[in-house]
Amino acid sequence: MTTEALTVRDLGQRARAAARVLRSLPTARKAAALHAIARELRAHEAVILAANARDVEAAQAAGLPAHMVARLRLDAASLAAIADDVEAVSGLPDPVGERTPEQTLPSGIRVRQMRVPLGVLGVIYESRPNVTVDVAALALMSGNAVILRGGKETVNSNAALENAIRSALASQDLPEDAVQVIRDPARERMLELLRLDDLVDAIIPRGGAGLHRYCVENATVPVIVGGIGVVHIYLDESFTRDPADVERAVQLIRNAKVQKPSACNALDTLLIHAGALSALPAIARALITGGVTLRADPPALAALQAAGVEAQPATDADYGTEFLALTASVRTVGGLEEALDFIAAHGNHTDVILTRDPAQAERFVQDVDSAAVMVNASPRFNDGGQLGLGAEVAISTQKLHARGPMGLRELTTTKWVVVGDGHVRA
Amino acid sequence: MTTEALTVRDLGQRARAAARVLRSLPTARKAAALHAIARELRAHEAVILAANARDVEAAQAAGLPAHMVARLRLDAASLAAIADDVEAVSGLPDPVGERTPEQTLPSGIRVRQMRVPLGVLGVIYESRPNVTVDVAALALMSGNAVILRGGKETVNSNAALENAIRSALASQDLPEDAVQVIRDPARERMLELLRLDDLVDAIIPRGGAGLHRYCVENATVPVIVGGIGVVHIYLDESFTRDPADVERAVQLIRNAKVQKPSACNALDTLLIHAGALSALPAIARALITGGVTLRADPPALAALQAAGVEAQPATDADYGTEFLALTASVRTVGGLEEALDFIAAHGNHTDVILTRDPAQAERFVQDVDSAAVMVNASPRFNDGGQLGLGAEVAISTQKLHARGPMGLRELTTTKWVVVGDGHVRA
Numbered sequence: 001m002t003t004e005a006l007t008v009r010d011l012g013q014r015a016r017a018a019a020r021v022l023r024s025l026p027t028a029r030k031a032a033a034l035h036a037i038a039r040e041l042r043a044h045e046a047v048i049l050a051a052n053a054r055d056v057e058a059a060q061a062a063g064l065p066a067h068m069v070a071r072l073r074l075d076a077a078s079l080a081a082i083a084d085d086v087e088a089v090s091g092l093p094d095p096v097g098e099r100t101p102e103q104t105l106p107s108g109i110r111v112r113q114m115r116v117p118l119g120v121l122g123v124i125y126e127s128r129p130n131v132t133v134d135v136a137a138l139a140l141m142s143g144n145a146v147i148l149r150g151g152k153e154t155v156n157s158n159a160a161l162e163n164a165i166r167s168a169l170a171s172q173d174l175p176e177d178a179v180q181v182i183r184d185p186a187r188e189r190m191l192e193l194l195r196l197d198d199l200v201d202a203i204i205p206r207g208g209a210g211l212h213r214y215c216v217e218n219a220t221v222p223v224i225v226g227g228i229g230v231v232h233i234y235l236d237e238s239f240t241r242d243p244a245d246v247e248r249a250v251q252l253i254r255n256a257k258v259q260k261p262s263a264c265n266a267l268d269t270l271l272i273h274a275g276a277l278s279a280l281p282a283i284a285r286a287l288i289t290g291g292v293t294l295r296a297d298p299p300a301l302a303a304l305q306a307a308g309v310e311a312q313p314a315t316d317a318d319y320g321t322e323f324l325a326l327t328a329s330v331r332t333v334g335g336l337e338e339a340l341d342f343i344a345a346h347g348n349h350t351d352v353i354l355t356r357d358p359a360q361a362e363r364f365v366q367d368v369d370s371a372a373v374m375v376n377a378s379p380r381f382n383d384g385g386q387l388g389l390g391a392e393v394a395i396s397t398q399k400l401h402a403r404g405p406m407g408l409r410e411l412t413t414t415k416w417v418v419v420g421d422g423h424v425r426a
Numbered sequence: 427m428t429t430e431a432l433t434v435r436d437l438g439q440r441a442r443a444a445a446r447v448l449r450s451l452p453t454a455r456k457a458a459a460l461h462a463i464a465r466e467l468r469a470h471e472a473v474i475l476a477a478n479a480r481d482v483e484a485a486q487a488a489g490l491p492a493h494m495v496a497r498l499r500l501d502a503a504s505l506a507a508i509a510d511d512v513e514a515v516s517g518l519p520d521p522v523g524e525r526t527p528e529q530t531l532p533s534g535i536r537v538r539q540m541r542v543p544l545g546v547l548g549v550i551y552e553s554r555p556n557v558t559v560d561v562a563a564l565a566l567m568s569g570n571a572v573i574l575r576g577g578k579e580t581v582n583s584n585a586a587l588e589n590a591i592r593s594a595l596a597s598q599d600l601p602e603d604a605v606q607v608i609r610d611p612a613r614e615r616m617l618e619l620l621r622l623d624d625l626v627d628a629i630i631p632r633g634g635a636g637l638h639r640y641c642v643e644n645a646t647v648p649v650i651v652g653g654i655g656v657v658h659i660y661l662d663e664s665f666t667r668d669p670a671d672v673e674r675a676v677q678l679i680r681n682a683k684v685q686k687p688s689a690c691n692a693l694d695t696l697l698i699h700a701g702a703l704s705a706l707p708a709i710a711r712a713l714i715t716g717g718v719t720l721r722a723d724p725p726a727l728a729a730l731q732a733a734g735v736e737a738q739p740a741t742d743a744d745y746g747t748e749f750l751a752l753t754a755s756v757r758t759v760g761g762l763e764e765a766l767d768f769i770a771a772h773g774n775h776t777d778v779i780l781t782r783d784p785a786q787a788e789r790f791v792q793d794v795d796s797a798a799v800m801v802n803a804s805p806r807f808n809d810g811g812q813l814g815l816g817a818e819v820a821i822s823t824q825k826l827h828a829r830g831p832m833g834l835r836e837l838t839t840t841k842w843v844v845v846g847d848g849h850v851r852a
Contacts, residue, residue: 020770020793020795023793023795024792024793103814105812105813105814107807107812109803109807109812111813111814113830114791116795118825118826119795119825197642201824201825201826202825202826216623216646217646220642220643222648222649222824222826223648224826245848248847248848249848251848251850252848252849252850255850255851256850259851344446354848361845365540365843366450367446367449367450369446369449369542369545369841370841371841371842372841372842372843372844373841373842373843373844374843374844374845374846375843375844375845375846376845376846376847376848376849377535377844377845377846377848377849378846378849378850378851380850380851381533381535381537381844381846381849381851382842382844383851386531386533386535386851387531387537387842387844388529388531388537398627398648399544399545399627399628399839400544400627400628400648400650400826400827400839401826401827403839403840403841403842404539404840404841404842413825413826413829414829414830415795415796415797415798415799415829415830416797416798416799416808416813416829416830417791417798417799417800417801418798418799418800418801418803418807418808418813419787419800419801419802419803420800420801420802420803420804420807421674421802422671422674422675422677422678422780422802422803423678423802423803423804423807424677424678424681424682424804424806425681425685425804425806425807425809425812
């Protein structure tokens with residue numbers, strides 16, 4: 001049956017019923033479901049690509065920018081890669097059922113905590129059909145039902161993907177309502193999902209700052225805010241004494257900014273020790289070769305101009321700003337403490353120190369209050385795959401529940417289990 | 427300096443600055459701060475009790491119900507007990523600084539997660555001056571700054587308590603702004619706190635369902651909802667075969683309902699196996715002796731009437747209802763699965779099975795999705811002290827972040843720490 005005629009509340013109720021089945025499934029059945037999904041995606045290839053072609057055509061007719069059309073487009077190779085990713089998720093360790101050691105307390109009761117799925121997830125994202133499948137796979141493998149609300153440009157693709165996923169679930173005698181797509185792209189439907197707090201356990205937005213803000217402002221369901229934030233690298237003078245270190249700094253900062261400028265873990269602001277400014281021209285040249293525009297404060301600008309390297313003067317608006325593009329700001333600081341004050345005012349996502357002084361590194365790790373704090377490593381490592389989680393559903397930059405990349409474990413919660421023999425509280 | 431002339435945003439900014447100091451404090455300094463607070467509370471006894479007397483007088487003049495005046499009133503003994511509790515918190519294990527084992531990943535980076543304070547907490551509660559001190563102690567011991575917003579009936583008491591706490595902090599060279607009370611009781615100030623999401627990391631409401639709903643509806647800061655929910659006990663036939671078990675059931679159900687009927691972990695609905703109805707009159711008599719009014723469905727009512735025990739007929743509104751008073755509902759079920767379906771529809775807080783069948787117990791623990799699931803134990807054990815946490819700031823009934831009693835550990839989060847040697851992402 002399709003979900004087209006159902007209200008969002010109907011979807012929520014069906015998801016909750018499905019979640020009750022999912023939460024007790026053994027790992028092997030969840031893994032089998034993911035393999036079935038991969039098979040169905042391959043089997044439905046023609047239908048999915050035809051639906052996607054309709055979305056691409058409509059997007060082009062509507063004048064969607066080329067990079068957004070590119071994100072939206074599927075072909076046989078990308079669909080096959082999506083199916084492979086689903087199979088990879090099936091092999092990840094299952095956190096559900098983990099138990100803390102049982103303790104017998106002075107009252108005589110035996111207590112432990114047991115890891116269980118969150119229940120029903122609402123995931124809101126942009127026009128990326130691969131996310132539909134990724135999120136469905138991660139939700140199922142962690143024992144959760146999921147309601148998906150993708151961008152309006154992907155309605156046909158998502159409907160085709162949902163059909164493939166649901167027929168896979170049915171083939172495994174699992175509730176099809178474990179994965180449901182909100183097919184009506186109207187914003188009111190999204191708002192209904194955000195306010196379904198008696199049925200949905202968490203909202204995970206994936207997208208830009210505007211989407212996150214909309215969710216935070218409007219949701220009564222708890223929201224996990226993520227992926228928004230400014231990334232700093234502080235380059236200390238101690239990391240520029242050895243020419244080999246300067247070269248490391250050049251490569252690392254280039255990697256941080258140029259590898260994927262649209263990523264949330266890409267560099268925004270380079271904080272440079274005044275005593276390290278001699279290394280700046282080499283760093284700037286590597287960035288500029290990668291297409292980066294630099295906006296520098298007066299001391300940094302002077303150092304660049306003296307070396308004949310082009311940069312723009314920075315304004316206040318260039319600090320504390322997430323660029324998500326080939327732009328970076330540079331700020332000169334007198335030392336570590338000034339860098340830490342700057343990061344305390346502007347950071348929360350990923351912050352890096354490049355230093356050869358272990359005491360500085362320790363102070364940086366202790367003081368910086370961000371989702372990921374790094375010493376002599378590229379901020380691009382703040383990613384579920386890179387940090388060993390196997391996969392990620394989002395990168396949380398808030399502090400409650402999960403911080404940093406969210407894998408299967410971050411899609412679970414715990415419950416207390418208490419066993420007595422007629423024990424009463426004194 | 428007092429905080430009277432400051433806006434809520436000012437308090438937030440000061441709290442954030444204080445949090446930066448608190449997050450790196452060694453355990454011993456936090457414990458010393460708590461001892462200093464206990465000393466200052468004792469030293470300020472006369473001032474605090476005089477301020478409290480003004481609140482009590484105003485509350486009585488305003489016609490506040492006697493039980494609310496009682497909650498509000500402090501005397502020398504209760505203030506001394508509050509000071510003792512602060513000292514007890516100073517001895518709890520400090521979760522801050524705990525680290526997961528470091529892993530070296532295939533890329534060569536070394537990664538671990540480190541436990542850190544949440545940062546700035548906003549706690550909103552009713553007219554209980556003891557909460558002002560309890561929460562301040564738990565926040566400080568877990569390295570957090572806290573902004574407190576108590577009930578309007580306690581403004582004088584809270585100002586006096588705040589003064590004592592802040593002078594203790596100053597005496598220890600710690601930032602006084604670690605603990606701040608919103609002195610203006612206007613609801614607009616609470617709303618400002620709920621929307622201070624750039625400065626406050628979590629809102630913890632303590633109070634009735636109305637307060638929680640107000641926070642969920644209005645906050646942009648993440649809210650931890652807690653303490654709201656229906657408590658069920660399912661009495662299986664297997665637990666009524668042996669007269670000693672019937673007596674255990676009687677004592678346990680009486681404990682669950684009568685010990686503290688206003689508590690969130692008090693029994694609301696007894697689900698009774700049809701084959702266990704013969705035990706109901708004894709249970710009902712014990713409850714009625716404790717002052718409880720019973721509302722029973724037809725089979726249960728018939729069993730009670732046949733035994734000459736008084737009860738009222740239940741209506742639909744008596745199920746899924748948190749009574750917080752000396753009222754309980756009784757519902758007859760055909761067996762475990764019917765009980766589980768009922769709990770799936772109405773439960774989320776604490777649910778208990780009384781059974782002698784281990785397979786039933788296992789099924790109940792697996793299927794029931796509540797903050798605490800219990801076998802043959804009183805639901806009154808769902809409490810931070812009873813579950814071994816030492817103290818609690820609230821009982822969470824949501825799934826994100828913390829579920830069940832929240833102690834020091836639940837007031838912390840983690841950050842990722844990555845160490846490389848110039849590593850870049852491939």
